[in-house]
Amino acid sequence: xxxxxxxxxxxxxxxxxxxxxxxxxxxxxxxxxxxxxxxxxxxxxxxxxxxxxxxxxxxxxxxxxxxxxxxxxxxxxxxxxxxxxxxxxxxxxxxxxxxxxxxxxxxxxxxxxxxxxxxxxxxxxxxxxxxxxxxxxxxxxxxxxxxxxxxxxxxxxxxxxxxxxxxxxxxxxxxxxxxxxxxxxxxxxxxxxxxxxxxxxxxxxxxxxxxxxxxxxxxxxxxxxxxxxxxxxxxxxxxxxxxxxxxxxxxxxxxxxxxxxxxxxxxxxxxxxxxxxxxxxxxxxxxxxxxxxxxxxxxxxxxxxxxxxxxxxxxxxxxxxxxxxxxxxxxxxxxxxxxxxxxxxxxxxxxxxxxxxxxxxxxxxxxxxxxxxxxxxxxxxxxxxxxxxxxxxxxxxxxxxxxxxxxxxxxxxxxxxxxxxxxxxxxxxxxxxxxxxxxxxxxxxx
Amino acid sequence: xxxxxxxxxxxxxxxxxxxxxxxxxxxxxxxxxxxxxxxxxxxxxxxxxxxxxxxxxxxxxxxxxxxxxxxxxxxxxxxxxxxxxxxxxxxxxxxxxxxxxxxxxxxxxxxxxxxxxxxxxxxxxxxxxxxxxxxxxxxxxxxxxxxxxxxxxxxxxxxxxxxxxxxxxxxxxxxxxxxxxxxxxxxxxxxxxxxxxxxxxxxxxxxxxxxxxxxxxxxxxxxxxxxxxxxxxxxxxxxxxxxxxxxxxxxxxxxxxxxxxxxxxxxxxxxxxxxxxxxxxxxxxxxxxxxxxxxxxxxxxxxxxxx
Numbered sequence: 001x002x003x004x005x006x007x008x009x010x011x012x013x014x015x016x017x018x019x020x021x022x023x024x025x026x027x028x029x030x031x032x033x034x035x036x037x038x039x040x041x042x043x044x045x046x047x048x049x050x051x052x053x054x055x056x057x058x059x060x061x062x063x064x065x066x067x068x069x070x071x072x073x074x075x076x077x078x079x080x081x082x083x084x085x086x087x088x089x090x091x092x093x094x095x096x097x098x099x100x101x102x103x104x105x106x107x108x109x110x111x112x113x114x115x116x117x118x119x120x121x122x123x124x125x126x127x128x129x130x131x132x133x134x135x136x137x138x139x140x141x142x143x144x145x146x147x148x149x150x151x152x153x154x155x156x157x158x159x160x161x162x163x164x165x166x167x168x169x170x171x172x173x174x175x176x177x178x179x180x181x182x183x184x185x186x187x188x189x190x191x192x193x194x195x196x197x198x199x200x201x202x203x204x205x206x207x208x209x210x211x212x213x214x215x216x217x218x219x220x221x222x223x224x225x226x227x228x229x230x231x232x233x234x235x236x237x238x239x240x241x242x243x244x245x246x247x248x249x250x251x252x253x254x255x256x257x258x259x260x261x262x263x264x265x266x267x268x269x270x271x272x273x274x275x276x277x278x279x280x281x282x283x284x285x286x287x288x289x290x291x292x293x294x295x296x297x298x299x300x301x302x303x304x305x306x307x308x309x310x311x312x313x314x315x316x317x318x319x320x321x322x323x324x325x326x327x328x329x330x331x332x333x334x335x336x337x338x339x340x341x342x343x344x345x346x347x348x349x350x351x352x353x354x355x356x357x358x359x360x361x362x363x364x365x366x367x368x369x370x371x372x373x374x375x376x377x378x379x380x381x382x383x384x385x386x387x388x389x390x391x392x393x394x395x396x397x398x399x400x401x402x403x404x405x406x407x408x409x410x411x412x413x414x415x416x417x418x419x420x421x422x423x424x425x426x427x428x429x430x431x432x433x434x435x436x437x438x439x440x441x442x443x444x445x446x
Numbered sequence: 447x448x449x450x451x452x453x454x455x456x457x458x459x460x461x462x463x464x465x466x467x468x469x470x471x472x473x474x475x476x477x478x479x480x481x482x483x484x485x486x487x488x489x490x491x492x493x494x495x496x497x498x499x500x501x502x503x504x505x506x507x508x509x510x511x512x513x514x515x516x517x518x519x520x521x522x523x524x525x526x527x528x529x530x531x532x533x534x535x536x537x538x539x540x541x542x543x544x545x546x547x548x549x550x551x552x553x554x555x556x557x558x559x560x561x562x563x564x565x566x567x568x569x570x571x572x573x574x575x576x577x578x579x580x581x582x583x584x585x586x587x588x589x590x591x592x593x594x595x596x597x598x599x600x601x602x603x604x605x606x607x608x609x610x611x612x613x614x615x616x617x618x619x620x621x622x623x624x625x626x627x628x629x630x631x632x633x634x635x636x637x638x639x640x641x642x643x644x645x646x647x648x649x650x651x652x653x654x655x656x657x658x659x660x661x662x663x664x665x666x667x668x669x670x671x672x673x674x675x676x677x678x679x680x681x682x683x684x685x686x687x688x689x690x691x692x693x694x695x696x697x698x699x700x701x702x703x704x705x706x707x708x709x710x711x712x713x714x715x716x717x718x719x720x721x722x723x724x725x726x727x728x729x730x731x732x733x734x735x736x737x738x739x740x741x742x743x744x745x746x747x748x749x750x751x752x753x
Contacts, residue, residue, distance in 0.1 A: 006545045014534065215529030219590070222496040222523040223546040427498070429527065440460040 004228045004235075011207070011236025016243060025244050029251040033259065051094040051121065053111075054084050059103045064132040065125060073097070085112070097125060104133070182392035183365050185311060190361045190388035192245075193319050197354060197384070200241045200323055201330040205343065207233050208334030208426070217426045226423035231415075234327045238320060245319070249312065314391045314400075321407040322384025326350060328411070328418035335425030336433045357382035361389040368393040378403050380410035417442065448510075449474035449629045450495070450598060455504035457490050464490040466653045467504070472598075472631060472646070477624055479644035479661075480633040481739060486650045488633045489526060492600055495631075496523050509597070519548040522596035526603040526633075528587050530575045537562075537571035540590050547594045554593065561589045565615075581612050588616060592623060599623065600631045605639050617643060637739035649743055657746050668742045671710040672735045673719065676703045677727040687726060692719055703730050 015021055052072045055065065056079075065073045074093075076084060084096055095113035100106060109129055111117055142150045208230075211217040220229055333346040360382055364373040368390050376386035377395070383403050387395070424441040425433070450472040457465040465487045472478045480488050493499045494506060497518060506513040508520070531539055537558065544554035562568040565585045570578055578586070584607065592599065599620070605613045621643065624630055632640045641647070641661065648658035657664065672695060684706075685694060691714040696707035710719060716734070723729065737745075 003546055003548075006542065010542055014531075210531075214531060215525075215527040216531055218498070218525040218527050219523070219529075219543065219587070220546060221498050222521070222525070223518055223543070223548075226498075427493075444459070 003224045004232045007224065007229060007232025008236040008239070011233050012239050015203070015237065015240045021240070021244070025247045026251070029248050029255055032252065033255040037259070052092055053121075053125075054088075054091070054093045054096045056081060056084065056096065056098045058101045059099050061099065061103065061129075061132060061136075064099065065097070065128045068124075071121065071124070088114075095121070099129065103129075185392040186365055186389040187361070189311065189315050189391075190358070190385045193315070193322060193388055194354065194358050194361075194385050196241050196245070196319055197323050197326050198351075200237050201327045201350075203240075204234055204237050204327040205330040205334035206340070207237070208331050208422070209337065209340055209343075212335065212426055212429075213339060221423075221426070226426060227419045230328075230331050230419060230422050234324065234331060237327065238323055241319070241323065242316070245316075311391060315388060317404065318384040318388055318407070321380075321404070321411060325380060325384075325407065325411045325414055326354065328415040332418035332421040332425070335422040336428070336438060338429065342432075353381040354385075357385035361385050364389045374399070378406060380407045383407055420444070447474045448472065448507075449476075450509075450631075451507040452491065452494070453505045453507075455491065455494060455501045455506065457487075457494065457499070458502050463653050465494075465501070468650065468653075468655045469504075470648045470655065470658060472629055474629055475624065475627055476645040477620070477630045477632065477643055479637075479640050479647035479739075480631055480650065481637050481640075481647055481743065482635065482650035484635050486635075487653045488635075488650055489602060491650070492523070492525075492602055492631070492633055495598075495600060496521060519594060520597045522591040522594065522599045524587060524591040524599075524601045524604060526606070530583060530586065532574070532576040534575060535571075536567075536573055536575055536578065536586060539575065540586060540593075543590045544593050549594055557593055558589065561593065565589065580607065581609055584608055584612060585615075588619070592619075596628065598629050598631070600633070602633045603635070604632065605634070605636070637743060641739045647739070649746060651743075651747055651750070656750050657742070664742065665736055668737050668745065670735065670737060673708050673710070673716060673732060674735050675706045675708065675723065675727070675732050676730040677706070677723075678703045678730060679726075679728045684726065688722060689714075689718075692722065707735065 048070060050070050050072070052074060055073050055075045057064070057075055063075070067073050081096070081098065084091075084093070088096065095111050095117055098110045098112065100109065103109065109125070111122065111125065138151070138154075147153075211220070211229075217229075224232075329350050333343055333350065336346060337343050357376070360372060360376040364370065364376060364386055367373065373386065373390055376382045377390055377399070384407065387400075387403055391400075420442050421438055424444060425438075431437075448471050450470075452468060452470050454467045454469055455465050456463070456467055468487070468491060470478075470480070470491075480491065482488055490499070494501050495513075497513065497515060508514070508517050530536075534542075537555075540558050540562075541551060541554045544558065545551060549557075559568065559571075562571060567578075567582050567585055570582060575583060575586075591601075601620070604616060604620075608616060620630060632644060634640055644661055646658070646660050647664065649656050688694070688708075691710065691712045693709040693711055694706065695709050696705075698705040708719060710716065716732075720729075720732065
């Protein structure tokens with residue numbers, strides 16, 4: 001048994017010490033945080049470009065659009081469209097807005113420009129004209145109805161509803177949750193598992209091929225059993241994967257904590273979680289508006305410690321289970337070939353269930369209660385990925401236990417089969433191996 | 447005393463028999479040659495000794511006891527297909543391989559350093575294997591094979607790929623190990639390369655052992671009583687002069703001297719032949735043609751076919 005630890009140690013250290021591992025481990029969280037920061041910055045950033053838009057108003061509306069800090073509207077009279085168009089560059093117009101005479105019936109205005117107008121400009125112009133016309137119509141109705149407080153009464157009919165989703169916990173207590181966030185977590189976790197199984201499974205396969213093509217394998221198996229060498233490699237690589245995952249969790253955690261402290265000062269997560277609704281929050285608790293607070297509260301409510309720990313625990317279990325299952329197969333493939341180009345014919349039966357699992361995962365995220373979801377999370381070749389999609393939504397304990405035991409059982413069976421292929425395959429050189437050949441190997445006794 | 451013994455070992459692979467009731471017996475402290483053409487089953491037998499694979503039938507004894515898994519640390523094996531991790535540092539790798547044989551890290555490091563020093567490769571301790579020349583890599587492989595002081599050493603095609611200088615170094619070290627008490631098995635298809643250092647041999651052909659025993663005895667058994675005579679001078683009527691017991695097998699004219707191959711039949715002796723030749727020829731040299739392993743192998747294979 002001692003020897004298997006020596007093998008695990010070598011497999012682990014030789015990979016962890018590689019420069020590519022260090023770069024991937026430290027750079028990925030920074031990259032992810034960077035992409036998010038960039039996206040948020042892009043969304044929050046105001047459009048600060050100064051623009052002037054020529055307005056040809058042929059309708060009876062009076063000043064339907066008004067200039068703002070960055071966008072200036074110039075109303076032009078006594079000119080023709082062609083004139084304005086020809087002098088557009090010289091006058092520095094960004095676009096020409098034409099409000100037709102029949103705006104009331106056609107309900108269409110036109111924006112002409114050389115470059116595609118930005119979405120903000122387009123929606124701003126449209127909104128202003130709409131509001132202007134609505135206001136006119138409303139005033140007319142109010143005047144005709146002869147009710148002085150109609151305006152206030154109409155305003156009072158506006159009733160925005162915000163939906164809070166609350167889940168019953170195991171002990172009957174209620175938990176605040178967010179469907180969108182659960183879906184996001186499920187997706188992310190299952191995708192990472194898919195990626196890890198592939199990434200590290202292929203590493204196991206490469207390692208086996210390397211040992212075979214280096215011709216070192218026979219030297220080693222004269223000291224240790226082929227099974228020990230195979231398991232040592234699989235476990236060593238699994239630990240590399242776990243190390244990477246834990247580093248990512250820790251580093252991302254640090255970045256998010258530091259980042260949110262910088263971005264959202266004055267938001268006290270605890271007060272936020274305890275408050276039953278946004279309205280109960282002490283006035284002026286922060287500079288953010290109600291919508292933003294609601295989102296943060298959702299995130300805070302979904303991410304309580306037990307929930308996060310549960311997901312990370314499930315992630316580690318299903319990552320290891322799925323990885324062990326598939327990497328044993330990858331090891332068997334590696335042992336049967338002489339070089340990586342020959343692996344293709346044997347890779348297909350491994351990659352198809354994996355990719356299938358990912359697609360089932362997508363479907364399950366939309367409907368976590370379907371029978372597809374159930375079977376997908378019970379069958380061991382798809383369960384590591386599909387179950388992870390379901391877990392954030394909550395899965396009955398018995399289903400979880402059945403899925404886990406089947407995964408462990410299958411892993412043991414597959415490892416046993418893979419070991420039989422492996423110990424024959426690693427000593428075969430220069431022979432094109434077929435499935436029929438592998439079937440023969442399975443029936444050799446040591 | 448027998449150190450290693452295999453009795454009626456059978457190994458069957460789908461489609462063909464790799465070993466068919468092969469028995470060998472390796473005396474303690476000897477150098478044992480396992481000879482035969484490629485694909486005869488030598489490597490399969492060696493893998494059974496190393497417990498890389500197990501026999502389907504038959505028994506294997508190590509030092510009088512049935513072979514046990516723990517025995518691997520008493521065996522050193524240099525396989526035909528041998529290599530090292532290219533990206534790993536030389537010293538680190540040698541220590542790793544020694545640890546797998548059951549040595550402690552400290553002991554392995556200490557011993558390795560002294561062997562590396564002896565083989566002039568100590569400066570390469572911290573280099574990656576891919577930076578080493580082929581010859582240096584072979585030295586490392588050899589050191590790793592013998593480092594744990596195994597009682598039984600197995601070399602599969604040891605000299606293939608070695609340059610003559612390293613091959614000689616290897617031979618010297620192997621003989622030294624033998625003198626210290628190790629038992630050595632050589633496996634090769636190149637029979638000429640090992641016959642001078644082997645005490646015992648076994649010939650394997652097509653999964654079966656066809657001949658074994660001490661080298662001296664085998665050679666004696668397969669001698670053909672043929673002598674080679676180099677002489678100067680001319681004599682055409684030799685055939686008429688010679689008694690019928692002496693058969694001229696071959697006759698050749700050379701620049702410096704001429705050569706005759708004469709076979710002695712019916713118990714006649716070499717002295718009688720000399721007496722017959724002396725009056726007619728000016729003899730330069732006279733020696734018995736001793737068959738080499740290659741010749742013996744070809745003969746035995748032919749004989750086993752005709753039976």
